[in-house]
Amino acid sequence: MYSIRTDLAVEAREIYEKDNRGDMPGVDVEVKRGKDMTVTIVKVVDKKGEKIIGKPMGTYTTIEVPELKNFNQDLQDEVSETMAKELASLIDLDKEKTALVVGLGNWNVTPDALGPKVVSRLMVTRHLKQMMPDEIEEGMRPVCALSPGVLGLTGIETSEIIQGVVKKIKPDLVLVVDALASRKMSRVSTTIQIGNTGINPGSGVGNKRMGLNQALLGVPVIAIGVPTVVDAATMANDTIDLVIDTLLHQSEQGKEFYNMLKGINRDEKYQLIQEVLSPYIGDLMVTPKDVDAIIDNISKIVANGINISLHPSIHLKDINRYIN
Numbered sequence: 338m339y340s341i342r343t344d345l346a347v348e349a350r351e352i353y354e355k356d357n358r359g360d361m362p363g364v365d366v367e368v369k370r371g372k373d374m375t376v377t378i379v380k381v382v383d384k385k386g387e388k389i390i391g392k393p394m395g396t397y398t399t400i401e402v403p404e405l406k407n408f409n410q411d412l413q414d415e416v417s418e419t420m421a422k423e424l425a426s427l428i429d430l431d432k433e434k435t436a437l438v439v440g441l442g443n444w445n446v447t448p449d450a451l452g453p454k455v456v457s458r459l460m461v462t463r464h465l466k467q468m469m470p471d472e473i474e475e476g477m478r479p480v481c482a483l484s485p486g487v488l489g490l491t492g493i494e495t496s497e498i499i500q501g502v503v504k505k506i507k508p509d510l511v512l513v514v515d516a517l518a519s520r521k522m523s524r525v526s527t528t529i530q531i532g533n534t535g536i537n538p539g540s541g542v543g544n545k546r547m548g549l550n551q552a553l554l555g556v557p558v559i560a561i562g563v564p565t566v567v568d569a570a571t572m573a574n575d576t577i578d579l580v581i582d583t584l585l586h587q588s589e590q591g592k593e594f595y596n597m598l599k600g601i602n603r604d605e606k607y608q609l610i611q612e613v614l615s616p617y618i619g620d621l622m623v624t625p626k627d628v629d630a631i632i633d634n635i636s637k638i639v640a641n642g643i644n645i646s647l648h649p650s651i652h653l654k655d656i657n658r659y660i661n
Contacts, residue, residue: 346397420642519564
């Protein structure tokens with residue numbers, strides 16, 4: 338079976354159920370559909386499910402908003418509030434406990450700049466809680482933030498930097514924000530995934546680094562990600578699959594052309610696409626042409642969701658007033 342690059346648990350589940358024509362064992366799924374968005378909660382409940390889906394046991398919440406790319410302010414605010422609600426359900430913190438938010442990625446590469454941009458829009462309060470505790474209203478947690486860059490910029494593994502910071506400041510929770518890879522262009526910039534099992538930076542683009550999780554850092558780690566790229570070979574493969582399915586639908590069963598299409602090995606086809614494309618484009622990842630505006634927009638949505646969930650006394654209108 339070929340491996341399709343995706344960081345999204347909901348997509349891994351879709352691939353399995355399409356190929357096996359049945360539910361994925363060891364995985365529970367809850368779907369909540371609204372007017373403008375769909376929230377899918379995938380829970381990996383045992384080792385069998387963990388092995389099949391390729392992700393650790395835990396909860397993965399995916400918020401899908403197809404119209405998010407249209408820059409509708411009211412919809413953006415609704416997504417931030419929905420994200421805050423789903424994120425808060427995974428946060429088990431006393432109001433005085435400290436949260437560290439880490440923005441992963443390279444701020445010099447736009448599709449990878451989501452993490453640093455989110456950090457730039459956070460309401461950081463740890464220093465204020467320490468220096469002027471009486472001035473800070475109830476319902477605001479001590480929050481600190483960090484954008485450690487990437488190995489190519491610093492010469493230091495990101496996990497090593499974060500381990501050092503965690504050891505020094507001793508937060509009670511770490512939230513990690515990163516750009517992800519999807520297998521569908523329709524999910525790029527329209528989907529937010531929240532997971533309580535940590536993250537493996539760069540895994541979706543074949544550049545897997547040391548994982549950031551509770552086993553490594555000693556505190557709970559929640560990962561928040563948005564797909565900003567899709568693998569070119571996967572796009573080509575899915576396009577050809579659509580063509581094959583259309584031709585099968587239009588062909589007469591039992592005829593030579595129908596049997597030829599039916600006999601195509603789709604695993605071998607994907608491998609062939611990779612082999613043909615590789616000499617010309619290498620490991621090409623595709624992103625929308627308006628990615629600059631998209632990253633600015635989605636980073637604000639994600640930052641607002643984090644701000645609301647970590648500071649229950651702060652309302653979205655207050656955040657929008659002070660955070661640009």
